[in-house]
Amino acid sequence: MAPYEALYGQKCRSPIGWFELGEADLLGPNLVQQVIEKVKLIRDRLHIAQCRHKSYVDVRRWNLEFEVEDWVFLKVSPMKGIMRFRKKGKLSPRYIAPYKIIWKIGMVAYELDLPSELEAVHPVFHVSMLWKCIGNICIAEDLSYAEVPIAILDRQVRKLRNKDVAFMKVLWRNNNVDEMTWEAEKEMRKEYPQLFMT
Known part of the structure; x- marks a missing residue:
């Protein structure tokens, strides 16, 4: 059994099987022309579907950009049984204390000024791992701040x-x-x- 047949439960149709019986010649330039037209039709339909999906995603997407000297929170991705950034467990915070951006690497990567206890962590992060910190709030070690x-x-x-x-x-x-x-x-x-x- 072919992998396609095992996965989808039906036999794979070859390019020859794309046409109705008696409609195509088995050999010759007509067959090649018909296959090229069918491939072009498939590409057009895939492009239409891709554009439609992209429009759905773009509604929820926004461009993040930070500057050097900005303060950002660092997103921590908790994984079961793995301790990262001194945090472990399902109640661990999603973001940890704000850090200063010291270098902008291209459009999507930033180097942070990490403390000495995080020296084992590489200091360069993708923009999706960062969250803007409001500069005039004084944040304590436990990520709390005093309201005034x-x-x-x-x-x-x-x-x-x-x-x-x-x-x-x-x-x-x-x-x-x-x-x-x-x-x-x-x-x-x-x-x-x-x-x-x-």
């Missing part, structure tokens, strides 16, 4: 069972206007007294 309030937008007093509690609508530094939160005024005065100086 920048404005109080609204005040409200809510009645609880036996007391009134003052709340305020706070705009945080690294969030959008849509991500404002209501915080207790007493706690905000204790944690951020500089907000109430003016």
Whole structure:
């Protein structure tokens, strides 16, 4: 049995079998011309299908480009049972602490300034392994950062069972206007007294 027949469950049709019986001559220039036309038709249809698939993929694709001195997160690809970048297990983070780009190699490769504990890792990475880091956020070793309030937008007093509690609508530094939160005024005065100086 031919591999094609084993895989697809039917016999492979040779170029001679592409035509109806009695339609083609077995030998001669007519057969060659008909085979060339069929191959051209197949190529055209493959090209149409390829363009259609490319248009589907291009909708979700965007060109990433970084500059030297930019800060980026490095994507860690966890693999079962393998420890990479000091991280192991299915709850390990997908990206690890931001690193500075020290050299741009072509359009898609970047060299990062890795710390000494990652000296066993090659410092050049493809653009798909990087994620832009916002420069004004101070990130700790555990990949957390402190939010800082920048404005109080609204005040409200809510009645609880036996007391009134003052709340305020706070705009945080690294969030959008849509991500404002209501915080207790007493706690905000204790944690951020500089907000109430003016």
